């Protein structure tokens with residue numbers, strides 16, 4: 540197998556392994572411990588507070604938007620962030636390969 544074929548094989552493999560665009564999330568996940576609105580609650584007395592509550596935040600035009608993440612969505616949110624980072628890694632690798640293929644194919648002509 541020559542260099543171009545090997546690169547194209549790697550290219551296909553990377554494209555196949557890319558996560559679906561439907562399942563990516565670009566966000567920061569934060570954990571918060573909060574006091575509640577009930578003044579007599581234990582959370583107002585000691586050091587312990589309610590939580591952790593998971594929030595995700597987006598920066599949009601200089602403003603930060605926060606969304607509370609319900610328990611049943613935490614796993615999907617984490618997975619979405621992982622997919623997003625994974626996709627970028629694949630894009631970087633693909634760009635390197637695509638560049639090399641472009642050069643090699645030009646030389647062949």
Ligand SMILES: [Zn+2]
Pocket residue numbers: 574575576577580581582583589
């Ligand atoms: Zn409380």
